[in-house]
Amino acid sequence: MLRTGSDAASLIMEVVPLVMSYIRTEMRNQRLPGLSIPQFRSLIYLYRHEDASLSQVAEHLGLQLPTTSKTIDALVTRKLVIRSEYPEDRRRISLKLSATGLEELKRSRHITEARLIEKMNILTAEQQSGIAISLATLRTLFVDLNKSKNNDKITGGSDG
Amino acid sequence: MLRTGSDAASLIMEVVPLVMSYIRTEMRNQRLPGLSIPQFRSLIYLYRHEDASLSQVAEHLGLQLPTTSKTIDALVTRKLVIRSEYPEDRRRISLKLSATGLEELKRSRHITEARLIEKMNILTAEQQSGIAISLATLRTLFVDLNKSKNNDKITGGSDG
DNA sequence: TATTGTTATACTCTATAACTATA
DNA sequence: TATAGTTATAGAGTATAACAATA
Numbered sequence: 001m002l003r004t005g006s007d008a009a010s011l012i013m014e015v016v017p018l019v020m021s022y023i024r025t026e027m028r029n030q031r032l033p034g035l036s037i038p039q040f041r042s043l044i045y046l047y048r049h050e051d052a053s054l055s056q057v058a059e060h061l062g063l064q065l066p067t068t069s070k071t072i073d074a075l076v077t078r079k080l081v082i083r084s085e086y087p088e089d090r091r092r093i094s095l096k097l098s099a100t101g102l103e104e105l106k107r108s109r110h111i112t113e114a115r116l117i118e119k120m121n122i123l124t125a126e127q128q129s130g131i132a133i134s135l136a137t138l139r140t141l142f143v144d145l146n147k148s149k150n151n152d153k154i155t156g157g158s159d160g
Numbered sequence: 161m162l163r164t165g166s167d168a169a170s171l172i173m174e175v176v177p178l179v180m181s182y183i184r185t186e187m188r189n190q191r192l193p194g195l196s197i198p199q200f201r202s203l204i205y206l207y208r209h210e211d212a213s214l215s216q217v218a219e220h221l222g223l224q225l226p227t228t229s230k231t232i233d234a235l236v237t238r239k240l241v242i243r244s245e246y247p248e249d250r251r252r253i254s255l256k257l258s259a260t261g262l263e264e265l266k267r268s269r270h271i272t273e274a275r276l277i278e279k280m281n282i283l284t285a286e287q288q289s290g291i292a293i294s295l296a297t298l299r300t301l302f303v304d305l306n307k308s309k310n311n312d313k314i315t316g317g318s319d320g
Numbered sequence: 321t322a323t324t325g326t327t328a329t330a331c332t333c334t335a336t337a338a339c340t341a342t343a
Numbered sequence: 344t345a346t347a348g349t350t351a352t353a354g355a356g357t358a359t360a361a362c363a364a365t366a
Contacts, residue, residue: 005280008288009273011295012179014204017197018302019172020180021222028358036332037177044174054348062181067334069349074332091342091347113169119301120165127297128168134294135171137287141279142178188335196355214325227357229326234355251324251365 012138026112035108038063038071039080043097043105046081051094053086060143080104172298186272195268198223198231199240203257203265206241211254213246220303240264 024037035043038061045060046052058068072095075081080101086092097105120128187194195203198221205220206212218228232255235241240261246252257265280288 004285005277005283005288006273008280008292008295009276011292011299012276013183013200013269013273015295015299015302016176016179016183017201018222019176019298022302023173023176024357025222038333040173041177055346062178062185063333064335065348066336066350071333073349089343089347093348109173113166113173116169116172117165120168122301123165123297125164127294128165130290131294131297132168132171134287134291135168135175137283138179138291139171139175141282142175142182184334198356215323223356224358225325226327226359231356233326249324249366253325 023112023116026115027108030108030111035104036071038067039075040105040108042068042071042075043080043101044109046095046097047102047105050096051086052096053092054095057095075101183272183276186275187268190268190271195264196231198227199235200265200268202228202231202235203240203261204269206255206257207262207265210256211246212256213252214255217255235261 027034027037027040041061042057045057049056054065054068054072057072058065061068061071063071072081072083076083079098082096082098084094084096086094120131123131184197187197187200201221202217205217209216214225214228214232217232218225221228221231223231232241232243236243239258242256242258244254244256246254280291283291
């Protein structure tokens with residue numbers, strides 16, 4: 001069977017919201033207040049990028065600045081993120097994970113991922129591998145959503 | 161490189177929200193009021209399942225009944241969906257796409273998919289094919305979210 | 321009693337517009 | 344003028360609880 005970009009696009013439209021719905025429900029069902037998905041994603045970004053600015057977080061998340069500001073604000077209130085000044089450019093803020101934030105990130109990630117891993121293990125090793133590779137490829141396509149369009153072939157994902 | 165269910169799960173947590181964010185923005189940026197994602201998904205379901213009940217739609221979408229009720233209500237108000245009685249069981253309602261709903265579904269799908277297809281076409285044919293296969297596999301894992309856990313190996317996707 | 325669906329209520333996510341402070 | 348971020352406001356998406364109608 002020949003599959004084209006159109007098939008892949010159609011499946012993205014169908015499957016991504018489906019899986020998203022699952023993730024959202026899982027995260028909400030954790031005990032302790034838990035993290036929302038944007039909160040969770042923000043923490044992951046800050047885990048990887050020390051001293052990020054709000055704009056950087058917003059761009060990575062594909063959200064507007066006010067939306068991101070509120071999201072981060074909630075995390076600061078919960079003491080999961082530390083917001084401090086950035087002397088080199090006093091318009092900017094500097095964001096980083098607190099020790100508590102790191103713990104919460106690990107805890108939350110572990111619980112939700114555990115359920116996903118169960119599901120993945122229903123699949124064969126080849127299927128799991130194919131999914132990992134495909135998702136890494138998609139990540140390269142969709143990171144930095146607001147950036148320019150690159151027309152070269154992409155060679156799969158790195159990072160981790 | 162060996163990839164496990166844990167790699168796949170981790171990538172799902174990272175990439176699915178990323179792509180979701182892209183889809184949401186694209187759908188919102190269409191001219192004419194356009195469809196929200198749950199509305200869009202509801203129409204797709206009704207396109208495939210004539211005379212569905214509200215519960216069936218809710219289960220497919222992985223949403224609670226009141227949430228789904230409101231979503232459908234908006235579609236009925238916009239005359240994209242026809243809600244009628246179901247004489248065999250008068251507690252139920254019968255939902256189906258109107259002619260307008262079908263048109264709107266096609267239009268909305270076409271616009272958003274066109275952007276996705278552009279992105280897919282940055283990739284090689286093999287990458288596109290791998291993504292399509294992986295997503296079809298994921299679909300089989302996540303459809304009917306509230307159903308029992310099946311422990312057999314799954315053989316990829318059918319349907320379309 | 322159990323099931324199907326709606327209404328009431330509240331909270332989160334998201335956006336745009338208007339604003340402040342800094343460059 | 345331009346950029347970084349916040350505040351104000353509004354709308355959509357989601358949930359739980361309480362309810363009505365039917366089985």
